[in-house]
Amino acid sequence: MMITEHIEEIKRQLTAKGYKLTSQREATVRVLLENEENHLTTEEVYMLVKKNCPDIGIATVYRTLELLKELHVVEKINFGDGIARFDLRFMNQPHFHHHLICTECGAVQEIQEDWLMPMEKRVEREFGFTVTDHRLDFQGVCKSCNDKNAANRDKCQAVS
Numbered sequence: 001m002m003i004t005e006h007i008e009e010i011k012r013q014l015t016a017k018g019y020k021l022t023s024q025r026e027a028t029v030r031v032l033l034e035n036e037e038n039h040l041t042t043e044e045v046y047m048l049v050k051k052n053c054p055d056i057g058i059a060t061v062y063r064t065l066e067l068l069k070e071l072h073v074v075e076k077i078n079f080g081d082g083i084a085r086f087d088l089r090f091m092n093q094p095h096f097h098h099h100l101i102c103t104e105c106g107a108v109q110e111i112q113e114d115w116l117m118p119m120e121k122r123v124e125r126e127f128g129f130t131v132t133d134h135r136l137d138f139q140g141v142c143k144s145c146n147d148k149n150a151a152n153r154d155k156c157q158a159v160s
Helices: 003-016 023-034 042-052 058-070 117-127 143-159
Strands: 074-077 085-088 098-102 108-111 137-140
Touching: 003 023, 023 042, 023 058, 023 085, 042 058, 058 074, 058 085
Parallel strands: 098 137
Antiparallel strands: 074 085, 098 108
């Protein structure tokens, strides 16, 4: 889906809840879409929005992100580093996507496929608990760091 289509989708979501997609909100959404894989902080979003909207204040960006969070357009996430980041979610996703978080280099990889649906059904069946959402984050070591660690071990063994 192209950025303009995503913006139209988000505009429909806002309108359905009685909000308008103001120019400041659109600029904020555009930055999130253009940097979707980066999981930006409020300050990072602000600095990027400010490039195109020099008169915007950080409070406006903060309020926009909070509104988008309340409307489930974005999710506020923390990858264990104590920093709140924002991640888009789309209408065709019944649940938030999952993440692989490297504890060595900090890389984050997204898993779009929903692996938890069978577990969700089991929770509903066995506990009578209606699941409205779920999120799964795997923490570990990414392939790149594993490869580097293996190469370093190989070098050390060759020297021994």
